[in-house]
Structure formats: C-alpha cells, structure tokens
Amino acid sequence: MENTGSKEEIYTRAKNRHALLDSRLYMLMKKPYLTADEEMEVKVLKKKKLYYKDVMDKAAIRRQTKETE
Secondary structure, eight states: OOOOSOHHHHHHHHHHHHHHHHHHHHHHHTSSOOOHHHHHHHHHHHHHHHHHHHHHHHHHHHHHHHHHO
16 A cells, blocks of 8 residues: 555555455355365455554544644
C-alpha cells in the first residue's frame, strides 16, 4: 500500500481494498468445501485484510492527532 496522498485518501483506499477482500473471503467461506488452493487463498485474504485494517487504524490515528493539534 502506498503511503502517498492525504490521510483521508490513504484511509479510503485501504477501506475499499479491505471491503473487496472481505467480499471475496465471504464468498469462499459460504462454500461447503474448499480446495487446497482455496484454503490457501483464505489464509492470504485474512492476512491482507489485517494489513489493510492496520493501515486504516494508523491513518485514523494520524488524522485524529492532526485534528487535536
């Protein structure tokens, strides 16, 4: 994830990416059986979701810090 742009832009991009990953993960988790490749995809999706959640949290903290200054 690029750290270019305003904090709001970074937050919005991370939020959108997180939502896309969540949508794909939801589709996979609805299946009664996952192939080995799908199980690996689920693991990767979860890690990427956590990464983008962290980006969102950091951007929100920086935005709040800037507002209180």
